[in-house]
Amino acid sequence: MTQANFQPYGLFIHTHNDLAFELSDQLGFEDEAGALAVSIFEDGPGTMHVQALFDTEAAAEAALANLSLGDEVERFITQLPDEDWVSLSQSGLPPVRAGRFFIYGQHDADKIPDDAPYTVRIEAGLAFGTGHHGTTKGCLLMLDNMISAEENPKRVLDLGCGAGILAIAAAKAFGRAVLATDIDPDAVMVTQQNADVAGVAGLIDAHIADGFNAPVLRDQQFDLIFANILAGPLMGLAPDIARALAPNGKVILSGILDELWPEVSATFEAQGLTITPQPTLSGWTSLLGVKPA
Structure with missing residues (x-):
């Protein structure tokens, strides 16, 4: 779309948290109708709004049809006022500071602080993968703590890498290769593109993988x-994650609603890991797991 101002069609979906993230992922990475931007917003305990913008009503309707939603899921399509919506969707995501890490879009390139050694440019499009969500920020803060403790893990995996922000951050911080995997081929492609923009393309080895079921x-x-x-997929992967950790290895677990972290913690403790919950961020708790020597 070359016009600065136009009237896109917005697809709005109101549903519970787990489905909201799945839908935003589908619209952001898998939608062949071409979403201009996808955002996700908290809307009270347990529910969220997903918003996707399209240049035509037909494209919005096609995207909705591809989602195969149940009748209980509230959704509607409406034409929005004449605004520069793509720019607004990007400028609406302010830069994020997480310890030594500064996550920003190109529209905020002039705001990079001098005391941020690790900067990562991630453009708006899929909000869950931009670093603005509490789960990603929680991971970055734990990574920052590892740097403060002068830890330098030699073999690093970003499992379910999404846009690749954690893999890129680790590659910048440790200066070594990071393996990034995701079940979605488009996520792997986006990770590679973002790594190139970040100047660490040679350190990111991105592959399609369904959990640990890949060569x-x-x-x-x-x-x-x-x-x-x-939380659900994490608990299902707990045995595989525990096996894939080297002795004294650490796992940063995130994407866990506050009320679910005790259950996730117990699942990983049953695999022999020591689990430490981190401070909550916007209703989400990250966990640090350590495998004994």
Whole structure:
């Protein structure tokens, strides 16, 4: 769309948290109708709004049809006022500071602070993958703590990498190769593109993988694993994650609603890990897991 101002069609969906993230992922990475921007907003305990912008009503309707929503999910399509909506969707995501890390869009390139050693440019489009969500910021803060403790893991995995922000941050911080995997081929492509923009393309090895069921992960062990997914999938992957951790290895678990972290913690403790919950961020709790020597 070349016009600065136009009247896009907005697809709005109101649903529970887990489905909201799944829908935003589908619209952001999988939608062939071409969403201009996708955002996700908290809307009280347990519910969220997903907003996707399209240049035509037909494109919005096609995207909605592809989602196969149940009748209980509230949704509607409406034409929005004449505004520069793509720019607004980007400028509405302010830069994020998480310890030594500064996450920004190109529209905020002039705001990079001098005391931020690790900057990562991630453009708006899928809000869950931009660093603005409490789960991603929680992971970055834990990574910052590891740097403060002068830890330097040699083998790092970003499991379910999304836009690749954690893999890129780790590659910048540790100056070594990071393996990034995701079940979505488009997520792998976006990760590679973002790594190139960040100047660490040579350090990011991105692959399509469904959990640990992929040759690139077979018989591998890691000193650090990022697993910023959701509580349910995390608990299902607990045995595989524990096996994939090297002795003294650490896993950063995120995507966990505050009320669910005790259950996730117990699941990983049953695998022999020591779990430490981190301070809540916007209703989300991240966990640090450590495998014994």
